[in-house]
Amino acid sequence: MARTQGSHSDITGPRVRDTALRLFARHGYAAVSMRQIAREVGVQAGALYNYTPDKQSLLFDLLKGHMDDLLAAHAAQPDAGAPLAELEQFARFHIRFHHDRPDAVFISYMELRNLTPENFEVIEGLRRSYEDRLEAILRRGVEAGVFDVAEPKIAAMAVIAMLTGVNTWFREGGRLSLPEVEEIYWDMVHRAVATSPPQHPA
Amino acid sequence: MARTQGSHSDITGPRVRDTALRLFARHGYAAVSMRQIAREVGVQAGALYNYTPDKQSLLFDLLKGHMDDLLAAHAAQPDAGAPLAELEQFARFHIRFHHDRPDAVFISYMELRNLTPENFEVIEGLRRSYEDRLEAILRRGVEAGVFDVAEPKIAAMAVIAMLTGVNTWFREGGRLSLPEVEEIYWDMVHRAVATSPPQHPA
DNA sequence: GTCTATATTACGATAGAC
């Protein structure tokens, strides 16, 4: 769909980012050309460089934006109080947030290798600070005697890996709704770390 | 390192596969060129085509070989008897097997999108059959009353995601040995699914 | 089995007109 000439900065900018995100997630950063992005946006390849200095910056901005969104959304959660409630809130938040933006989650895991070393360090730092928040919850729970976790750092990564895994199989309209999935995962996380596991009805 | 002319089929073949595996894992399939593989192997690019009909087949053979190895190695495990012992064996086996071949594991998760649809279906089928084995263990445990799992299929994927996550952070020579990591993860898996959780010394 | 050479296509990025 060739675009006739004219100025469309306000609409083209977001479209470039959205299209790049979708194509990077589907085919991989290295496999997607600037020409391909331009074609789907509906402009010529040269016009993309009004919105990004180069392809690498396009990738970095998408990853950086995702991590910033994640940290901000998590920080905006209300104070849950006790460690057990904090952990439940974290688990449910993580599943919902990641469910809502599968493409951004996908490239944030898959395209780290295609970042320059400097850009990689930035994203890694943000990811670590997210992990640290869960680790802190676990440590507070251990101190309070409600969690039994010998290695909070490792347990944090294990929990995050498990929760993020929902994105690999969950499909809208399947047998289970997202709230049901939340419940199942929260139950497993709870039992994996709590001193006194939840009581189930027989 | 330019190679002088001559015949080296027996040594070059494995080197092509090993080099491709390492480079694909480090930089991604799409970002690695046949010239780059050839340079590291020590031959000219054209010579690679004595060992693979094309780049896609090289990727597919690596992934197929990895999945075949995984299923064969798992099938070769001795019969553990009861579901709880089977689950423990699965968890420890999974961690060790994946730890031993991080590059193959990495590309098996990351490069699925770069397979042709036909090749993708083959790999997916093998992966599903591995998941099915864990699901079967969980179902047997539920029947025996030793596991409390409402959704064995989902629990299987959650457990596999958690265990595979070890590869993202474990480094040889770190604070914890692999047997120690095995212990920590098995404990979490155990507590997440068992009806009566393990008793820890105070 | 490996080499050199090449056919063919595509890439990221830029220049200058409108």
Next chain:
DNA sequence: GTCTATCGTAATATAGAC
């Protein structure tokens, strides 16, 4: 802000000599 045109480079894969 977008277009057309292009520079310089590199990609996969093949052909034919040794």
